[in-house]
Amino acid sequence: MPDGAGPSVLRAARWLDIDTGEVRSPAVVAIENGRIAAINPATPVDGDGVEVDLGDVTLLPGLMDMELNLLIGGPGGPEGLPTPLHGVQDDPAYRTLRAAVNARTTLEAGFTTVRNLGLMVKTGGYLLDVSLQRAIDQGWHVGPRIYPAGHAVTPYGGHLDPTVFQRLAPGIMPLSVAEGIANGVPEVIACVRYQIRHGAKLIKVSASGGVMSHSTAPGAQQYSDAEFAAIADEAHRAGVPVAAHAVGDTAIRACIRAGIDCIEHGFLASDETLQMMIDHGTFLVSTTYLTEAMAIDRIAPELREKASEVFPRAKAMLPRAIAAGVRIACGSDAPAIAHGQNAKELGALVQRGMTPLQALRAATVTSAELLGAEGDLGRLQPGYRADIIAVPGDPTKDITTTLDVRFVMKDGQVYKRS
Numbered sequence: 001m002p003d004g005a006g007p008s009v010l011r012a013a014r015w016l017d018i019d020t021g022e023v024r025s026p027a028v029v030a031i032e033n034g035r036i037a038a039i040n041p042a043t044p045v046d047g048d049g050v051e052v053d054l055g056d057v058t059l060l061p062g063l064m065d066m067e068l069n070l071l072i073g074g075p076g077g078p079e080g081l082p083t084p085l086h087g088v089q090d091d092p093a094y095r096t097l098r099a100a101v102n103a104r105t106t107l108e109a110g111f112t113t114v115r116n117l118g119l120m121v122k123t124g125g126y127l128l129d130v131s132l133q134r135a136i137d138q139g140w141h142v143g144p145r146i147y148p149a150g151h152a153v154t155p156y157g158g159h160l161d162p163t164v165f166q167r168l169a170p171g172i173m174p175l176s177v178a179e180g181i182a183n184g185v186p187e188v189i190a191c192v193r194y195q196i197r198h199g200a201k202l203i204k205v206s207a208s209g210g211v212m213s214h215s216t217a218p219g220a221q222q223y224s225d226a227e228f229a230a231i232a233d234e235a236h237r238a239g240v241p242v243a244a245h246a247v248g249d250t251a252i253r254a255c256i257r258a259g260i261d262c263i264e265h266g267f268l269a270s271d272e273t274l275q276m277m278i279d280h281g282t283f284l285v286s287t288t289y290l291t292e293a294m295a296i297d298r299i300a301p302e303l304r305e306k307a308s309e310v311f312p313r314a315k316a317m318l319p320r321a322i323a324a325g326v327r328i329a330c331g332s333d334a335p336a337i338a339h340g341q342n343a344k345e346l347g348a349l350v351q352r353g354m355t356p357l358q359a360l361r362a363a364t365v366t367s368a369e370l371l372g373a374e375g376d377l378g379r380l381q382p383g384y385r386a387d388i389i390a391v392p393g394d395p396t397k398d399i400t401t402t403l404d405v406r407f408v409m410k411d412g413q414v415y416k417r418s
Helices: 092-108 128-137 184-196 224-238 251-259 269-278 301-324 343-351 356-362 367-369 397-401
Strands: 009-012 013-015 023-026 027-032 034-041 052-054 060-062 063-068 111-116 145-148 201-206 243-246 262-265 284-285 328-329 388-391 407-412 415-418
Touching: 013 027, 013 034, 013 184, 027 060, 034 301, 034 343, 063 284, 063 367, 092 111, 092 128, 092 407, 111 128, 111 367, 128 145, 145 343, 145 356, 201 224, 201 251, 224 243, 224 251, 243 251, 269 388, 284 367, 301 328, 328 367, 343 356, 356 367
Parallel strands: 009 052, 013 060, 063 111, 111 145, 201 243, 243 262, 262 284, 284 328
Antiparallel strands: 009 027, 013 023, 027 034, 060 388, 388 407, 407 415
Protein backbone atom coordinates (compact mmCIF):
# COMPACT_ATOMS: atom_id res chain seq x y z
CA MET A 1 0.00 0.00 0.00
CA PRO A 2 1.15 3.63 -0.39
CA ASP A 3 3.36 5.37 2.17
CA GLY A 4 1.09 7.48 4.38
CA ALA A 5 -0.25 10.69 2.93
CA GLY A 6 2.84 11.24 0.77
CA PRO A 7 5.87 13.45 1.34
CA SER A 8 5.73 17.22 1.40
CA VAL A 9 9.09 17.55 -0.38
CA LEU A 10 10.85 15.43 -3.02
CA ARG A 11 14.52 15.98 -3.76
CA ALA A 12 16.43 14.55 -6.69
CA ALA A 13 19.39 15.38 -8.90
CA ARG A 14 17.28 16.38 -11.92
CA TRP A 15 13.79 16.95 -13.29
CA LEU A 16 12.40 17.13 -16.82
CA ASP A 17 10.56 20.20 -18.04
CA ILE A 18 8.43 18.36 -20.60
CA ASP A 19 7.51 21.56 -22.48
CA THR A 20 11.01 22.92 -23.05
CA GLY A 21 12.69 19.53 -23.11
CA GLU A 22 15.30 20.70 -20.62
CA VAL A 23 16.59 18.44 -17.87
CA ARG A 24 17.10 20.87 -14.99
CA SER A 25 19.13 20.55 -11.81
CA PRO A 26 18.47 20.21 -8.96
CA ALA A 27 14.91 19.04 -8.31
CA VAL A 28 13.07 20.19 -5.20
CA VAL A 29 9.33 19.54 -5.50
CA ALA A 30 6.94 20.72 -2.80
CA ILE A 31 3.63 18.83 -2.62
CA GLU A 32 0.41 19.83 -0.87
CA ASN A 33 -2.94 18.03 -0.94
CA GLY A 34 -1.87 15.69 -3.71
CA ARG A 35 -0.73 18.45 -6.05
CA ILE A 36 2.55 20.11 -6.90
CA ALA A 37 2.84 23.32 -4.90
CA ALA A 38 6.23 24.51 -6.14
CA ILE A 39 9.36 23.40 -7.98
CA ASN A 40 12.71 24.72 -6.75
CA PRO A 41 11.07 27.46 -4.64
CA ALA A 42 13.16 30.56 -4.01
CA THR A 43 12.72 30.24 -0.25
CA PRO A 44 13.22 27.04 1.79
CA VAL A 45 10.16 24.84 2.00
CA ASP A 46 8.54 25.21 5.41
CA GLY A 47 6.48 22.47 6.98
CA ASP A 48 6.42 19.34 9.07
CA GLY A 49 5.92 16.89 6.23
CA VAL A 50 8.24 14.10 5.22
CA GLU A 51 11.20 14.81 2.95
CA VAL A 52 12.34 12.17 0.48
CA ASP A 53 15.80 12.46 -1.09
CA LEU A 54 15.92 10.20 -4.13
CA GLY A 55 19.49 11.01 -5.08
CA ASP A 56 20.90 10.59 -8.59
CA VAL A 57 17.67 10.22 -10.60
CA THR A 58 15.55 12.29 -12.97
CA LEU A 59 11.97 13.14 -12.04
CA LEU A 60 9.35 12.83 -14.78
CA PRO A 61 5.59 13.29 -14.94
CA GLY A 62 3.74 9.99 -14.46
CA LEU A 63 3.52 8.15 -17.77
CA MET A 64 0.20 7.30 -19.45
CA ASP A 65 -0.95 4.32 -21.53
CA MET A 66 -3.91 5.16 -23.74
CA GLU A 67 -4.73 1.60 -24.79
CA LEU A 68 -4.61 -1.45 -22.59
CA ASN A 69 -6.97 -3.98 -21.05
CA LEU A 70 -6.26 -4.80 -17.43
CA LEU A 71 -8.99 -7.47 -17.39
CA ILE A 72 -7.08 -9.93 -19.57
CA GLY A 73 -3.54 -11.25 -19.68
CA GLY A 74 -1.07 -11.18 -16.85
CA PRO A 75 -0.51 -14.10 -14.47
CA GLY A 76 -1.05 -17.54 -15.96
CA GLY A 77 -0.83 -16.62 -19.64
CA PRO A 78 2.26 -17.15 -21.82
CA GLU A 79 4.25 -13.92 -22.07
CA GLY A 80 1.34 -11.95 -20.68
CA LEU A 81 -1.21 -13.08 -23.29
CA PRO A 82 -4.71 -14.26 -22.28
CA THR A 83 -5.59 -17.91 -22.65
CA PRO A 84 -7.53 -18.67 -25.87
CA LEU A 85 -10.77 -19.51 -24.06
CA HIS A 86 -10.66 -16.76 -21.44
CA GLY A 87 -14.06 -15.49 -22.60
CA VAL A 88 -15.85 -18.64 -21.46
CA GLN A 89 -13.45 -19.85 -18.74
CA ASP A 90 -13.05 -16.69 -16.65
CA ASP A 91 -16.00 -15.53 -14.56
CA PRO A 92 -16.36 -11.83 -13.69
CA ALA A 93 -14.94 -12.19 -10.17
CA TYR A 94 -11.83 -14.01 -11.40
CA ARG A 95 -11.38 -11.49 -14.21
CA THR A 96 -11.62 -8.54 -11.80
CA LEU A 97 -9.14 -10.04 -9.34
CA ARG A 98 -6.67 -10.60 -12.16
CA ALA A 99 -7.20 -7.00 -13.28
CA ALA A 100 -6.29 -5.83 -9.79
CA VAL A 101 -2.93 -7.59 -10.08
CA ASN A 102 -2.34 -6.09 -13.52
CA ALA A 103 -3.26 -2.64 -12.21
CA ARG A 104 -0.61 -2.78 -9.50
CA THR A 105 1.97 -4.03 -11.99
CA THR A 106 1.14 -1.18 -14.37
CA LEU A 107 1.41 1.49 -11.69
CA GLU A 108 4.73 0.15 -10.43
CA ALA A 109 6.02 0.35 -14.03
CA GLY A 110 5.52 4.13 -13.84
CA PHE A 111 2.16 4.43 -15.62
CA THR A 112 -0.05 6.50 -13.34
CA THR A 113 -2.95 7.00 -15.80
CA VAL A 114 -4.46 4.58 -18.34
CA ARG A 115 -7.42 4.13 -20.63
CA ASN A 116 -8.95 0.67 -20.29
CA LEU A 117 -10.42 -0.13 -23.71
CA GLY A 118 -12.65 -3.13 -23.29
CA LEU A 119 -13.39 -6.34 -25.09
CA MET A 120 -16.72 -8.17 -25.17
CA VAL A 121 -17.12 -10.77 -22.44
CA LYS A 122 -20.06 -12.17 -20.53
CA THR A 123 -20.50 -10.05 -17.39
CA GLY A 124 -24.25 -9.78 -16.96
CA GLY A 125 -23.93 -6.17 -18.06
CA TYR A 126 -21.48 -5.21 -15.30
CA LEU A 127 -18.67 -2.86 -16.34
CA LEU A 128 -15.76 -4.48 -14.53
CA ASP A 129 -13.22 -1.78 -15.39
CA VAL A 130 -15.55 0.80 -13.85
CA SER A 131 -15.66 -1.26 -10.65
CA LEU A 132 -11.86 -1.48 -10.59
CA GLN A 133 -11.59 2.26 -11.20
CA ARG A 134 -13.89 2.97 -8.27
CA ALA A 135 -11.95 0.63 -5.96
CA ILE A 136 -8.67 2.33 -6.85
CA ASP A 137 -10.11 5.85 -6.54
CA GLN A 138 -11.48 4.98 -3.09
CA GLY A 139 -8.11 3.66 -1.93
CA TRP A 140 -9.16 0.04 -1.64
CA HIS A 141 -6.54 -1.12 -4.11
CA VAL A 142 -3.29 0.07 -5.70
CA GLY A 143 -3.39 0.97 -9.37
CA PRO A 144 -3.25 3.74 -11.94
CA ARG A 145 -5.96 6.31 -12.55
CA ILE A 146 -8.32 4.54 -14.94
CA TYR A 147 -10.50 5.98 -17.69
CA PRO A 148 -12.81 2.99 -18.32
CA ALA A 149 -14.64 2.27 -21.57
CA GLY A 150 -16.85 -0.55 -20.30
CA HIS A 151 -17.71 -2.90 -23.16
CA ALA A 152 -16.52 -2.19 -26.69
CA VAL A 153 -19.28 -1.61 -29.25
CA THR A 154 -19.20 -4.10 -32.13
CA PRO A 155 -21.65 -5.60 -34.67
CA TYR A 156 -22.40 -9.27 -35.21
CA GLY A 157 -19.31 -10.90 -36.68
CA GLY A 158 -17.15 -7.86 -36.06
CA HIS A 159 -13.70 -7.76 -34.56
CA LEU A 160 -14.06 -8.54 -30.82
CA ASP A 161 -17.37 -10.37 -31.24
CA PRO A 162 -16.44 -13.47 -29.20
CA THR A 163 -18.27 -15.80 -31.58
CA VAL A 164 -15.66 -15.04 -34.25
CA PHE A 165 -12.87 -13.72 -32.03
CA GLN A 166 -12.62 -17.01 -30.14
CA ARG A 167 -14.41 -19.31 -32.60
CA LEU A 168 -17.37 -20.05 -30.37
CA ALA A 169 -20.37 -22.03 -31.56
CA PRO A 170 -23.76 -20.27 -31.69
CA GLY A 171 -25.31 -19.87 -28.28
CA ILE A 172 -22.12 -20.56 -26.29
CA MET A 173 -21.78 -17.02 -24.96
CA PRO A 174 -24.72 -14.86 -26.01
CA LEU A 175 -24.16 -11.15 -25.41
CA SER A 176 -26.58 -8.26 -25.16
CA VAL A 177 -26.47 -4.62 -26.17
CA ALA A 178 -25.38 -3.94 -22.58
CA GLU A 179 -22.29 -6.08 -23.24
CA GLY A 180 -21.39 -4.42 -26.52
CA ILE A 181 -23.13 -6.29 -29.35
CA ALA A 182 -25.11 -3.72 -31.34
CA ASN A 183 -26.47 -3.64 -34.90
CA GLY A 184 -28.09 -0.65 -36.55
CA VAL A 185 -28.50 2.94 -35.40
CA PRO A 186 -31.05 2.35 -32.60
CA GLU A 187 -28.96 -0.42 -31.04
CA VAL A 188 -25.64 1.42 -31.18
CA ILE A 189 -27.29 4.43 -29.51
CA ALA A 190 -28.70 2.17 -26.78
CA CYS A 191 -25.30 0.50 -26.37
CA VAL A 192 -23.49 3.81 -25.93
CA ARG A 193 -26.11 5.02 -23.47
CA TYR A 194 -25.79 1.84 -21.42
CA GLN A 195 -22.01 2.14 -21.07
CA ILE A 196 -22.26 5.80 -20.04
CA ARG A 197 -25.16 5.11 -17.70
CA HIS A 198 -23.00 2.67 -15.75
CA GLY A 199 -19.83 4.72 -15.53
CA ALA A 200 -17.86 4.53 -18.77
CA LYS A 201 -15.67 7.61 -19.27
CA LEU A 202 -15.14 6.94 -22.98
CA ILE A 203 -16.59 4.71 -25.69
CA LYS A 204 -14.64 2.18 -27.74
CA VAL A 205 -16.01 1.09 -31.09
CA SER A 206 -14.74 -1.77 -33.22
CA ALA A 207 -14.59 0.03 -36.56
CA SER A 208 -12.71 -2.44 -38.74
CA GLY A 209 -11.58 -6.02 -38.84
CA GLY A 210 -8.51 -6.93 -36.84
CA VAL A 211 -5.44 -9.10 -37.07
CA MET A 212 -6.25 -11.22 -34.02
CA SER A 213 -9.82 -12.26 -34.78
CA HIS A 214 -11.35 -14.88 -37.05
CA SER A 215 -13.64 -12.39 -38.75
CA THR A 216 -13.47 -10.13 -41.77
CA ALA A 217 -10.28 -8.84 -43.35
CA PRO A 218 -8.26 -6.50 -41.11
CA GLY A 219 -9.12 -3.48 -43.22
CA ALA A 220 -12.84 -4.12 -43.63
CA GLN A 221 -15.16 -1.38 -42.37
CA GLN A 222 -17.61 -2.95 -39.89
CA TYR A 223 -20.18 -0.23 -39.26
CA SER A 224 -21.94 2.03 -41.76
CA ASP A 225 -21.24 5.74 -41.83
CA ALA A 226 -24.65 6.32 -40.25
CA GLU A 227 -23.85 3.99 -37.36
CA PHE A 228 -20.46 5.67 -36.75
CA ALA A 229 -22.14 9.09 -36.76
CA ALA A 230 -24.76 7.90 -34.26
CA ILE A 231 -22.11 6.51 -31.91
CA ALA A 232 -20.06 9.71 -32.00
CA ASP A 233 -23.08 11.98 -31.64
CA GLU A 234 -24.53 10.06 -28.70
CA ALA A 235 -21.23 9.96 -26.84
CA HIS A 236 -20.32 13.58 -27.52
CA ARG A 237 -23.70 14.90 -26.39
CA ALA A 238 -22.92 13.24 -23.05
CA GLY A 239 -19.44 14.79 -23.01
CA VAL A 240 -17.72 11.44 -23.59
CA PRO A 241 -15.00 10.88 -26.23
CA VAL A 242 -14.86 7.93 -28.65
CA ALA A 243 -11.91 5.72 -29.54
CA ALA A 244 -12.07 3.45 -32.58
CA HIS A 245 -10.21 0.23 -33.19
CA ALA A 246 -9.50 0.89 -36.87
CA VAL A 247 -6.88 -0.88 -38.96
CA GLY A 248 -8.16 -0.31 -42.50
CA ASP A 249 -7.88 2.96 -44.42
CA THR A 250 -11.56 3.15 -45.40
CA ALA A 251 -12.69 2.55 -41.83
CA ILE A 252 -10.29 5.18 -40.49
CA ARG A 253 -11.66 7.75 -42.93
CA ALA A 254 -15.24 6.90 -41.95
CA CYS A 255 -14.37 7.38 -38.28
CA ILE A 256 -12.73 10.74 -38.94
CA ARG A 257 -15.75 11.95 -40.94
CA ALA A 258 -18.03 10.88 -38.08
CA GLY A 259 -16.04 12.97 -35.60
CA ILE A 260 -14.54 10.07 -33.64
CA ASP A 261 -11.76 11.43 -31.47
CA CYS A 262 -9.05 8.80 -31.61
CA ILE A 263 -7.88 6.02 -33.90
CA GLU A 264 -6.38 2.96 -32.26
CA HIS A 265 -3.72 1.21 -34.38
CA GLY A 266 -4.36 2.88 -37.77
CA PHE A 267 -2.00 0.34 -39.33
CA LEU A 268 -3.09 0.67 -42.97
CA ALA A 269 -3.63 4.43 -43.09
CA SER A 270 -2.61 6.10 -46.34
CA ASP A 271 -0.77 9.42 -46.52
CA GLU A 272 -4.03 11.11 -47.53
CA THR A 273 -5.77 9.67 -44.48
CA LEU A 274 -2.94 10.79 -42.18
CA GLN A 275 -3.38 14.31 -43.53
CA MET A 276 -7.12 14.00 -42.90
CA MET A 277 -6.32 13.14 -39.27
CA ILE A 278 -4.19 16.27 -38.99
CA ASP A 279 -6.89 18.45 -40.56
CA HIS A 280 -9.54 17.15 -38.13
CA GLY A 281 -7.31 17.02 -35.04
CA THR A 282 -7.82 13.27 -34.71
CA PHE A 283 -5.42 11.49 -32.35
CA LEU A 284 -3.55 8.29 -33.20
CA VAL A 285 -2.65 5.61 -30.65
CA SER A 286 -0.37 3.51 -32.79
CA THR A 287 0.44 0.51 -30.50
CA THR A 288 3.52 -0.05 -32.64
CA TYR A 289 5.62 -2.25 -30.34
CA LEU A 290 3.21 -5.16 -30.59
CA THR A 291 4.06 -5.51 -34.30
CA GLU A 292 7.48 -6.85 -33.33
CA ALA A 293 6.82 -8.30 -29.88
CA MET A 294 3.50 -10.14 -30.05
CA ALA A 295 3.92 -13.89 -29.69
CA ILE A 296 2.37 -14.65 -33.08
CA ASP A 297 3.96 -18.12 -33.10
CA ARG A 298 1.30 -19.05 -30.54
CA ILE A 299 -1.70 -18.04 -32.67
CA ALA A 300 -3.64 -19.83 -35.42
CA PRO A 301 -1.98 -20.09 -38.86
CA GLU A 302 -4.57 -17.88 -40.56
CA LEU A 303 -3.95 -15.15 -37.96
CA ARG A 304 -0.19 -15.46 -38.46
CA GLU A 305 -0.80 -14.94 -42.17
CA LYS A 306 -2.74 -11.74 -41.48
CA ALA A 307 -0.03 -10.52 -39.10
CA SER A 308 2.70 -11.17 -41.68
CA GLU A 309 0.80 -8.98 -44.14
CA VAL A 310 -0.33 -6.17 -41.84
CA PHE A 311 2.54 -5.70 -39.37
CA PRO A 312 5.21 -4.65 -41.91
CA ARG A 313 2.78 -2.09 -43.34
CA ALA A 314 2.04 -0.85 -39.82
CA LYS A 315 5.76 -0.34 -39.16
CA ALA A 316 6.03 1.67 -42.38
CA MET A 317 2.94 3.79 -41.60
CA LEU A 318 4.10 5.22 -38.29
CA PRO A 319 7.26 7.03 -39.51
CA ARG A 320 5.08 8.76 -42.09
CA ALA A 321 2.57 9.74 -39.39
CA ILE A 322 5.35 11.11 -37.19
CA ALA A 323 6.90 13.10 -40.03
CA ALA A 324 3.51 14.49 -41.07
CA GLY A 325 2.72 15.74 -37.57
CA VAL A 326 -0.20 13.52 -36.53
CA ARG A 327 -0.98 13.86 -32.83
CA ILE A 328 0.28 10.55 -31.45
CA ALA A 329 -0.42 9.36 -27.91
CA CYS A 330 1.25 6.40 -26.24
CA GLY A 331 -0.63 3.11 -26.08
CA SER A 332 0.75 -0.40 -25.65
CA ASP A 333 -2.35 -2.58 -26.20
CA ALA A 334 -1.24 -4.66 -23.21
CA PRO A 335 -1.58 -7.62 -22.88
CA ALA A 336 -0.54 -7.81 -26.54
CA ILE A 337 2.69 -7.05 -24.74
CA ALA A 338 2.86 -8.10 -21.10
CA HIS A 339 1.48 -5.78 -18.41
CA GLY A 340 4.34 -3.91 -16.78
CA GLN A 341 6.36 -3.69 -20.00
CA ASN A 342 4.33 -0.73 -21.26
CA ALA A 343 7.40 1.51 -21.60
CA LYS A 344 8.69 -0.67 -24.43
CA GLU A 345 6.17 1.21 -26.55
CA LEU A 346 8.24 4.37 -25.98
CA GLY A 347 11.35 2.63 -27.30
CA ALA A 348 9.43 1.51 -30.38
CA LEU A 349 8.21 5.07 -31.00
CA VAL A 350 11.84 6.21 -30.99
CA GLN A 351 12.79 3.40 -33.39
CA ARG A 352 10.04 4.60 -35.75
CA GLY A 353 11.36 8.17 -35.85
CA MET A 354 10.44 10.08 -32.69
CA THR A 355 13.09 11.68 -30.55
CA PRO A 356 13.13 10.44 -26.95
CA LEU A 357 11.55 13.75 -25.90
CA GLN A 358 8.74 13.33 -28.45
CA ALA A 359 8.09 9.82 -27.14
CA LEU A 360 7.96 11.13 -23.56
CA ARG A 361 5.51 13.80 -24.68
CA ALA A 362 3.36 11.13 -26.35
CA ALA A 363 3.11 9.44 -22.93
CA THR A 364 2.48 12.65 -20.98
CA VAL A 365 1.21 15.92 -22.45
CA THR A 366 -0.29 14.46 -25.65
CA SER A 367 -2.04 11.72 -23.71
CA ALA A 368 -3.33 14.36 -21.28
CA GLU A 369 -4.73 16.31 -24.23
CA LEU A 370 -6.45 13.18 -25.51
CA LEU A 371 -8.05 12.75 -22.07
CA GLY A 372 -9.07 16.40 -21.88
CA ALA A 373 -6.87 16.72 -18.77
CA GLU A 374 -4.10 18.92 -20.15
CA GLY A 375 -4.37 21.35 -17.22
CA ASP A 376 -4.24 18.58 -14.65
CA LEU A 377 -1.92 15.79 -15.83
CA GLY A 378 1.28 15.31 -17.79
CA ARG A 379 3.58 18.01 -16.43
CA LEU A 380 5.73 18.73 -13.40
CA GLN A 381 4.23 22.13 -12.80
CA PRO A 382 2.59 23.92 -9.86
CA GLY A 383 -1.12 23.15 -9.67
CA TYR A 384 -0.83 19.82 -11.48
CA ARG A 385 -1.48 16.48 -9.82
CA ALA A 386 1.58 15.11 -8.05
CA ASP A 387 2.01 12.15 -10.41
CA ILE A 388 5.78 11.79 -10.40
CA ILE A 389 8.17 9.00 -11.30
CA ALA A 390 11.96 8.73 -11.14
CA VAL A 391 14.36 7.05 -13.56
CA PRO A 392 18.16 6.91 -13.69
CA GLY A 393 20.17 8.93 -16.19
CA ASP A 394 18.70 11.26 -18.79
CA PRO A 395 15.59 9.88 -20.55
CA THR A 396 15.79 12.58 -23.24
CA LYS A 397 19.00 10.90 -24.41
CA ASP A 398 18.20 7.27 -23.56
CA ILE A 399 14.52 6.32 -23.65
CA THR A 400 15.27 2.86 -22.21
CA THR A 401 15.69 4.45 -18.77
CA THR A 402 11.87 4.42 -18.59
CA LEU A 403 12.11 0.64 -18.20
CA ASP A 404 13.91 1.16 -14.88
CA VAL A 405 11.44 3.13 -12.78
CA ARG A 406 12.84 3.63 -9.27
CA PHE A 407 10.06 5.70 -7.70
CA VAL A 408 6.33 6.14 -8.30
CA MET A 409 3.99 8.73 -6.81
CA LYS A 410 0.35 9.26 -7.73
CA ASP A 411 -1.72 12.10 -6.28
CA GLY A 412 1.02 12.74 -3.72
CA GLN A 413 1.06 9.13 -2.48
CA VAL A 414 4.25 7.07 -2.74
CA TYR A 415 3.61 3.64 -4.24
CA LYS A 416 7.15 2.54 -5.10
CA ARG A 417 10.58 3.49 -3.84
CA SER A 418 13.64 1.41 -4.62
